[in-house]
Amino acid sequence: MKTSHRTRQAFFAVVATITLSSCEQEASTAETANVSPPEHMISLDKATTEYNNFYTTRIAPRKTATEENRSVWFDIGQLRQHLNRMDQIAAQYQIPITKLSFLLGANAQGQRTVLIAPMTFDSQSGSHRAFTIEQQQLRFLHTDPYDNYSLIASPDTETETSLVLGTSGLVSTAETVAQYNRYYDTKVAPITDQVPHDTRICFYKKGIFSAYLDYLQQQAADNQITLDGVQVVFGVYDNTPEMGAMANHQTLFFAPTETGGKNKQTISYSIIESTKVILDFSQNTLSVPSHKTGDNQSSSIMNELGSSPPLGKDI
Template identity: 30%
Template sequence: MKKKMISFASLGLVCATFFLSCETNNQAEEEQLDLALETPDKIISNTQAATLFQNDQNTRLAQIGKSRMSFEDKAIHFDLATLTAYINRLESMAVSKNIPITGASFVFGADANGKRTAFLMPSTRNASLDYQESFTIENGEFLTFKHVDPSLKLQNSSQNDENLILSPNGYLSFNEATNMFNNYQTQYISTFAKKVTKDYYTKAVWYSLEEFKDYFAYLQKKSKDHNLAITGVDVFFGVYNNDPSLELKSNAQTLFMSASTQQQTIINIKGKPLKQFTEEGFFAKNGDENTSGSLSFNEGQLSPPPPICNHSTCSAFKCKYVE
């Protein structure tokens, strides 16, 4: 009888161990699943973020005599709460005003002193040109902001009464945004075009409303889980590698976003500063290609669209929308 009791006890111990093991495995699988579900598709690795940043320095700023620009002058800072409220407002406006808002674009700009910036505008799909076209509303009038044009014309009267163009320093009117857009064309695109001939010069980067929301929620969760005190998003100009496999994105200008505290830009859950990561050059030697702990976001849709000529809008076989 004693032997049987020992046997049953042993069996119970085995069963307990088995179920504990199953529970541990299930818990690990659930944690992996949660991690996969919470990580946005367009999160990029620390190395990718640093490479984009350095490519911009080497292939753009150095080409036009602006290589001495400080790291701080390259960061375009947005408050996270403001960005979240802005995207939520666009989502509500799409319903309340029955506007097919597809997302928002960071449109490239430069101030009067030549410092690069970017401002956010709501976008809707232009079916005829097949790209995401930015717009705003002023005095009840729907105004498009055509990235395909080399420069834009000012309105006779312009005021930001709907607050739809968000800059790092507050909301802009159509004319204020137009001046910045035209400044970027003059000081960066036209200057670069004299050095390097390209068929396509990026002027904006688009993300869907859902992509913005997923990324902001991801940052808020990581901030809470890892005690990072993330308060904002820093936007940086970047350039893709000169790799033919990237096709239209090869050597193209882009923007990428990274988490920001009140003190610095951080690119992973360990709080690694982007500035330190790029200055050390570690990414070039033995970089971190793992995206699981990254806080950077890219792979936006570049705009205006690459030139696809069907000769219906061309003059002398030169596309109307190619700069």
């Protein structure tokens, strides 16, 4: 991935186990006071099930994939800066952001990646599509999520006006398309006999993810925790009739992190009824004490994203 000197200075990357980070300019207590739990919070039980499903359905059957990463980490200040930057640049080009997307990708080493990009409604296709700004113009990053590949002609390698964020900073259109397409080759194609169209894009309505970051900051302040980031964790929905079209499809969930311990390691956690439960996402599977599962409102985990496939083409 090629980045400009300015971009390299503005962004930094940390790849670690699941952890929640504190914003470089953390909001004051007054600014975060009385922040209610946002939409789409889920229980720790549900997150654990999805995490374990990911191992049993996507990793364990492929013996060569046992060392695959289970999550990717974003610094919370980096996330805040990117969300603000997206709003500013989109407003400059008079492009209304409708949703925030998380595109699933794979790097050159075959490790799973997550690329964060804004979405807007495309009247020509009648759907919401992830986009960036390339050569001073709006550039959609995909056509139909049911397509195996994104066919973007002559994609740019510059990141000066990119609206795509990866763990290493801004990502060019060329690299975004390469990672998105590589995800099909390395992660989707090998399981098409079990899941003909696995998930390629997850998304929330605009503002929901920002509200989640607000909530995490207040929750951390209330519990004397130094929030430093958000872990994006790979999961899979239950393969049951109750899940309908979503059954056995990949999803994501989000958890906060802090840096602690003797080795200053990144620690993932969830607050359950004012108790911090440590989550070790380096394990193949997780088990959580039954008395610490809590309900949706007392959790620190967010999920329930929209996704495509499988839910139609009108995202």
